[in-house]
Amino acid sequence: MTPRTRSPRRRARLAATALAAGALVLSACSSGGGGSGGDKDSGPGDDKTTASNYSIGTKADSTGPAPEVPGAKKGGAVGVLQRDAFNHLDPGQIYYADVLANQMLYNRSLTSYKVDDKGKVKVVGDLATDAGTASDGGKTWKFTLKDGLKFEDGSAVTAKDVRWGIERLYAPFETDGPLYIPQWLSGDGNDFRKALPEGPYNGKHLPSSVLDTPDDKTIIFHFRQPHADTPFATAMPNIGAVKQAKDTKQKYDNAPFSSGPYKVGEYKVGKSLTLVRNEHWDPKTDPIRHQYADRFEISFGHQFADSTRRFLADQGGDKNALSFSNAVAPEMTEKVLKQAGTKARRFVEIQPYVDYISFNTDRLKDAKVRKALAYAMPNGQILQQNGGATAGVVATNYLSPAMDGYRPTDPFQKKANPAGQPEKAKALLKEAGKLGQEIVYAYANTDVQQKVSVVVTQALERAGFTVQKKEVDANTYRTAIAEVKNKFDIYRSSWGADWPVSSTVVPPLFDGRQVADGAQNYGHLKNSGVDSEIDRINAIPDVKKAAPEWQKLADKILEEDVPGVPVFYNRQFSLWGSNLGGVRYHPVYGTVDPTSVYVK
């Protein structure tokens, strides 16, 4: 589901238990006013992140050191206020926003994203000298390690350490992280684990025909299929170096061995984490990271309202504080926008996450009915319930503006009609002879989704549908809708791309061969035409060329098959202390990028 934060279930549960109902009412009241304010202010978020923002970097781009940030100073401690405790430090287990941002400080992967101060993103070599070289039609990829790479104990990072880092992903306890590379190497689903059931721990290794490390500097992947977006997959944090002697298996999660500019100082699980300088990190090897601050003092348990209040008050140590992923609390949005002096220390940016309403094509077999649903869907009102303009932008098509190759197509005219077009929907229904069509609408019993269900129901009934609401316990909601034989017609889902190439969006959401319990093709779309088009685009060796093709395919699915309708693109609204500089947005992770932060 959505990788926005660790888990939406958790977010909903905390909101329900910890916050008094009053807070939620407040947020509903203020979102109207705050929304418009956010719109005017949201300059950078709307149009900056376009297709041209992504590129594959050159060898020169991959060479350190990272360009100096003007005005940056060394020293000081950066405070980080996080709501949820980190669930993982082990790079092998990391997938979600907050820990993605955090791992940048102590973990390096084969490749990584280099974000400049204008928000442009290049995939560059991180541990590797460049973004990799393909051969064999894209099935073989070769990476060479840089000179001077060191672990926190001063020992050199070698190809053996990278092999170890990849092979340990095969161990049964490594379940939480992304598994693209192991699956590409050894088989889909969970089958890849059969290639190395215990990981590398009992002395067995992948054969060189699969993963080859001919010398200390070279790593060669032999994939089963061609994969043009390998440089993106190797930018996932788990494709990096783990030193065998320091690998404590499960316990590695609390004491990862650093290859980056910082290392773990003190970690009180669930409470706080202090990252301190890693003296053995060499800036000359790193094109992305700086080591300005002495320490990062991360503490957990700060509700959005708490962190927002402290950033607003801007007192004492909070002046030097930021949050990787805490957003401005919805009820305080307006206050933040109005308070003088916050403009230089906040941003509202598009995240690579999209909220959808999926249509169950197994039950709603008539495409006209699904189109009518798409026309009727009140995107703008749903967004209002989610927090308004600072929480997102009305979606017009399946792909997020954060994706490479994004174009603002709008087949259902959502931009002009954020409240939906009930007349058009009604006409379509009439045409199909399905006026009064009953729709079984499932939603999770969180406060926000309950409010959403009201506006959705009203809009659909205006359009001539009969809505039967089915409230589902938030804890089991995902399991319920991920069941292929579910008894619902429409339900909310969301998806975030793992990297800004739509190969991580279209196939999982629309490939008819991936309809299975627990999978993400919630619309159960089974269109062989779509499937073969997916295969065709996946085979295009140049991801830049593939990007527009993905957009075209996504638009075609939306216009013709309509297995769901995109509702809004998520945005991140961040605020931080006035004494920090170099705070940037990381468009791929959707969080604050801590690598250039300094204390003024």
Add this chain to the structure above:
Amino acid sequence: MSDKVSLPAPREAAPDGARGEPLLVAEGLTKHFPITGGFPVKRRIGAVQAVDGLDLTVRAGESFGLVGESGCGKSTTGRLLTRLLEPTAGRIVYRGRDITHAGRRELAPFRAEIQMIFQDPYASLNPRHTVGKIVSGPMEINGIDPPGGREARVRELLETVGLSPEHYNRFPHEFSGGQRQRIGVARALALEPKLIVADEPVSALDVSIQAQVVNLLRDVQRELGIAFVFIAHDLAVVRHFSQRVAVMYLGKIVEVGDRDDIYRRPRHPYTHALLSAVPEAADLMDTPAGGDGSARASRERIRLAGDVPSPIRPPSGCRFRTRCWKAREECATEEPPLLRAEGSGPGHLSACHFPEPPTVERTTEVILDPALRAAEGHTESQPPNHAQ
């Protein structure tokens, strides 16, 4: 339900109304309330022997008085007789039927015939119900529809107990204590019972009101021929109301007999002590004004020591022996049976090894209380027998 016919009383069991026929017989009636405690697991470690082997007979239409001090078990006896409590041992026979362990259903026909009146008129009336509802309650529960309807019957009953029929729709809080007790009486009468157990029915009332209620109960008892078990601590009230009287001490009947047997010719020392302790205004009323002297001149004066012992560990043998001036060794070992003592009339039974002479008209002085002894200058050390 209106189609329910009022049940004919099971008259075939015993000829009705034959005054003097045994109506309710209790044999060896016993009630022990368990006391839990102990360590480490709680268990039964003893019992309050509230009632211990009681034999009594209430005859149809008679008024039977049960008198004694607090803790003697008279209230428990009342609750046992009405089966509000389950006896630990013994038998209760009502009109020839053993109802000792009868279940709800078996008891149903008798429930209507045995009614109870309680001490506290405040606590026993539901404050949210009208008088009409309270009084007609028993009829409703037992599904009885008197000719003319329930309401008419209730109004009739209200008149019987000295209230106005117009009080039908009032609530209990609008009445004084005496009137509330009248409502309680009306409720008890609603089912035309054969036996009413009245537990301290007047002790919460002021003197002038108390007399009104006593008169009412007397009238009810006599005119309607209802048998009464009248439980009270006030000896004068019991005497005024009851034809036969039983004196209880620590869960046992120590003396039972006709009214005059008990009040004029008591044999048990405890009965003597009780009677002598009653302060009588009459002692002065009969003597002309003026003059000095003590009012106690013509009556025996017996002052026991201390209070009644705990019913948890009652004394062995005769239970009164610890406070009795006549107690000897055998009183501690042998429990005196309830017998007709030599010189007593028929039906006059007492449980004492050494019965007193049958009169209270004497000037015996027995002072057992140490403080009184000291204050009044009795110098001898604890003589067991103080009769002069």
Add this chain to the structure above:
Amino acid sequence: MLRFLVRRSLGAIVIILLISAITFFLFFALPSEPALMSCGKNCTPDALAVINKNLGLDQPVPVQYWHYMQGIFMGRDFTVGHCPAPCFGYSFSNQQPVWGTIVDRFPTTLSITLGGAAVFLVVGVGIGMIAAAFRGTWIDKFFSSLSLVGGALQIYFVGVIALAVLVSGLHWMDNPAYHPITEDPVKWFTGMLIPWLVLSIIFIANYSRMTRSQMVEQLGEDHVRTARAKGLGRRTVFFRYAWRGALAPIVTIFGIDLGSLFGGAIITEFTFSLHGLGRLAVSSVSETDLPTLMAVMLVGCTAIVVANIVVDAAYAVIDPRVRLA
């Protein structure tokens, strides 16, 4: 007294065992899937099975319960290594030994609740006594209306206001934080002060009202009148006789309130970003983290049960009529 303590402790153990069993089995009766928390985006039934095996959730529930209870008393072996007794297992969500986490969090909650209780007992009872002493006057009316307002407040609401005013607005205090009392008592005190005040506010209202009414009732009692009839001074009568009588019901209510005090601690911890058992309880529920949930339940219940025993013992000290057995 000793008998009482032994018996109550035995009873407490039975209660705690029962609660543990109920919690454990209820957890599995709920529609929740702990494995989902560690399943990332690649969540297929296959992947779930792997995780369930890792967590030991593939075994029958009674067997799991048996292993769990065994672990508490005898320690337990996991793939990660041996976990010495008392072993409450490893957290599903962060793979930490749960006992360590509990030991780490318990002092925070203890500080919040004990301190909060001390504040509301002292202030609440004090206000109630003042109001009772001056009953019918404007002082009484002032405190009565104050406690009416206080009773309507919510911890969350007061907490946010207190932070906005005392910390962000006036800069009188720092953000609340927990510092172990053993390290720095002054920091401990200042860090906990706002949580105490906020937690105690709703209770102060209750306790002042209750104390006032209890005192007024006691002042009307026969034995207080007797004390006055003996010629004892007003103050002696007020403090020695009336207050002593008012104390017993207050202590009783306090024993009942222990549970809600713990509940209040949960909200307090969230409001002030403190890391205590309450927060742990909530997150363990939302993360379907059974071992942590169990441990929090057991520790929380034990704390409440122990506190109740203490309260009962205190009650016996206050009221000699209550005999402990």
Add this chain to the structure above:
Amino acid sequence: MTATTPFLSVRDLYVRFATEDGTVKAVDGLSFELERGRTLGIVGESGSGKSVTNLAVLGLHDPRTTEIEGEILLDGQELTGAPESALEKVRGHKAAMIFQDSLTALSPYYTVGRQIAEPFRKHTGATRREARLRAVEMLKRVGIPNPALRVDDYPHQFSGGMRQRAMIAMALVCDPQLLIADEPTTALDVTVQAQILDLLKDLQQQTGSAIILITHDLGVVAHTVDELLVMYAGRAVERGTVREVLGAPRHPYTWGLLGSMPRLTSDVEEPLSPIPGAPPSLLAPPPGCPFHPRCASVAAVGGDRCRTERPELPAGRGAACHLTPERQRAIFAGQIKPRLR
């Protein structure tokens, strides 16, 4: 003190309570006197004002809700309106009180010994040790066995009779010259009541103090008191020596009381002769004679006098009734006395 001044003199005492429903005239113009060594019985039903009167003597009413008028002279000292500090010196020292229900009237939280010793220390300045010895001595005097052990018991460990003895010990610990006993035996069993009444009498003979005995039970006063005051609806309706009042009562209310009481020797075939009706509300007492709505002699007085004119209680022996003393005697002898047989 001159011989002409009585030891205790209450004149024109009015006690009124402010309640939500209005003003309750609990005591409505009461006067009486009492000498040392004598016992005054005050008899009346609940609400007659007998307890209120005696709480007023010791100033135990809540001054915020109670209005007290009149004169209370104890050994020449004016007690109405006296400051609390002065009253505290009187209470428990010169004048002590015994209450009805010893279970609630003793504090459950302190030992019997401590509660007895407390006023002794306060009034005599005795040390803790001396006070304790005194408590043991007092317990012995009132007939508590093993006083040295029982002194450390709590009230709930005593039986009802023993508690009442302990209360008497507490009241007498400073040798008060006035003892007010408010229904001291009502909660007790009859055999225990006899012990306590005799004990009070014996102790009075030793100490020579004055006693006010408040009760609803005419039997109790018959054996214990010298003078008797009958109260009804906040007023004294009859006064005299106990022999006079019980042997030849004058007031119709007293006749009613006597007629209401069953006796151990009365004729059981005759019903009791109760007073009809119920006592009046003190919020709005009837005009004229407060007893007239229940009185059988209104016709004998004739006219509207009973309904309009308040009868005064003559000084000395007499009744507050519009019937002339001769009529009172005649009606009693002719109509009432025969029924009391």
